[in-house]
Amino acid sequence: MSKAKPAARTSALEGVRVIDFSWIVAGPQCTRILADFGADVIKIENDANMDYIRASNPVPGSDSPNRSPLFNTLNRNKRSLTLNVMHPQGMELLKTLIKKSDVIVENFSSRVLEKWGLGYEEQKKLNPKIIYCSMSGFGHSGRDRDFVTWGPTAQALSGLTYMSGLPGEESAGWGFSYMDHTGGFYGALAIMMALINRNKTGKGQHLDLSQVEAGIGLTGTSVLDYTVNKRPFRREGMPPGNRAPDQKIAPHNTYPCKGEDRWCVIAVTNDDEWESLLDVLGNPAWSSDPCFSTMESRLINQDDLDKFISQWTINLTPLEVFDILQKAGVPAGAVQTPMERSEIDPQLKHRGFIAEVEHAELGNTKVESIPMKMSETPWQLNRASPLFGEHSAEIYMDLLGLDPEELGTLYEEGIA
């Protein structure tokens, strides 16, 4: 990696090149973070092995592989290279690319790169500074390393699915692949830690990530309750729905609002907020009942308390509840819909959360920003997600030094 002059740096990960074999959501979430911070992420696919997400809910118009909304939001700022690594010459080109790169990311099942003859030991021979991040379901060691996961599998096994729901009912779980997002976060965290470490030691390493283990890492309190107190999370009355038994605060719940299937949340964390809530409600008669006078008593009587609060919220929209209560200093929120988040939320607008970028096939498209502002090296939205193979020619010629004739042969022989 070249050391740019201090003044010349505009992106935090400027100068870092990433070979990206990752697919679907978890890996692309990881490499999106790296690309948003200015790393040169080269996404490798080929005709026989295309990222499945290219086919996810495409915007109607043609059957091209470039029309998936989720693909566009997950793969912005990356370059696309078509390369068939099953062809010997393709493999040689990949090896050349490895020599010119800093990081390799893949989320195949656990033996794929070994089968290619490209396990970490081989990578290291090509480039001792390479950081290899494998993002498999169960990790690259252990008796179940060949088991496979998708986001929902990892959520189920780690305990996260079970922890989400109403007591006595089936699991509500997570309504999306939370562990694909979070698995991606851990990939990016690990890679950046390893890059920081490499700045000091000059050495690369293999980062062996497991999607299930990243999920288990989020269950620390519940596991401790078992190992310390022998109290399993799987027990009567759990999961806690939308209440907060460990914090011992009430009201803490969802409440129905005006409109079809509309909801707000209210969480009163102390007596001051409780007084403010009652002021907003106009100090109704029920509120003077001693059974609501302390946090402890409100907790005991929260079924009744929730009913009374619902009588107030049901006549308001979720955003009205949010607005009225927050202005009075009471923590409250609307269960926001995608429409409200995209078109109404004035905070997200103020912060420029939904960014726009021109896509060659879809025209002007909207994507979610990386959720932070940095004073020196803010993230940049340089390009929409790449069309399939959009950057092959420039990568083969500018980076790998092929001439146009050689490139033509690669296409003819199905290598590029």
Place this chain on the structure above:
Amino acid sequence: MNTHPPQTPPNRTDGALEGITVIELCGARGHFMGKLMGDMGARVIKIEPMGGVSERQIGPFIDDEPHPDRSLFFWSHNTSKESLEINIETSEGQRVINLLATTADVILEDFAPGYLPSLGLGYQDLSKHNERLVMTSLTAFGQDGPYKDYKSPDIVALAMGGIMHSCGYDDLPGSPPIRPSGDHGNKIASHYGLIGTLAALFNRDFSGRGQYIDASAHEACNSTTEHALPTYLYNGATVFRQTGRHHAAAPTAKTLCKTSDGKYLIVFQLFNNLYSWRALVGWMADAGMAEDLEEEKYKDMARGGSRGMRMATDTTDLDHAMEVVRRFIAAHTSDEIYRGAQNLKFPWGQVRSPEENLDDPHFSEDRQMFSEISHPELGDGVSFKYVGRPYRFTESPWDAFRPPLVGEHTRSILIEDLGYSTSDLETLISKNVIS
């Protein structure tokens, strides 16, 4: 000030973040950032108000005895830190933070916007004598904008962030959206706060300069909802919550299946390809439970793969196949189906309770996912199993040590790091700056 001799953090030399010093002024929103850094070798000094941070009051507690040093919620988010208990609303307390900041690499904080600057502890103040300082402010809604002063405990972040809109039931009439328990709004915020912090540290190795990061839990949650925004923004459709499975703009097949021992599995991708379909039906046939699934038409469905199934408009055969599979699963235990299906390459997973992974030898033995951490303050030889490393670095080990007692390191930090004398400390105690 604590009277026990303080825990001396183990001498770690090869952690990925070894050599980085972090000053953490965080509560529930940001404390996971400091833990993740400390577990990878950074020195993390947690600044706590007199009596300790309020997260120490959150249960569960050891033996259900509430006490600031017995909160398992605190423990699980605060390993590998030192604790400096000090009143930062005094000028003497502010001087201590300023002194620490002159040599620190990172400040992590999650106070409301404007609070630290009002104490003379904003980024402008703290970076004055340390241009290499990286400071990350992780707030509810960000440093500016119409919501900046609003409060956002975890459930509010998950509601406003659109996550709860996707989680819940479609077969329980009138049921509310569900907040997945486990403080995930705060965790998503912390993950992104740390992502920005690390990017800034990497950049600093080349630029020589730190920077200020303004991270927002609201934006972090809003960017962590998979299909929800793209489906609305591009296709004009709204996803809705469906029991135990993905949000979608149209109803999808239920994936939760009950087993003979009363547990559940997530079951999906029946028709991923012909090979796996044949294997599944063969397994069911061996048990005499394949019913009519060996018929040719199901093989055709499997040939189409997952893409073919998405295009299918008539789901009658799909629904029927799922019902037959459901009956097969109901006649077997959760372990039988999980291991049997995974051996055939189906990504089905048991719906486990978190503690059940302690009994899975892949994680507990082969991968050493759980770590025994000593708690000598509770007696000789006392230790507890914690959830361990979320990633495995081959060269830079994950290595956690016990969360700090309230103020455990106040004395050692003031004396050894900042050069205060014993009489200086007595003066601070008399002024209620430290205890």
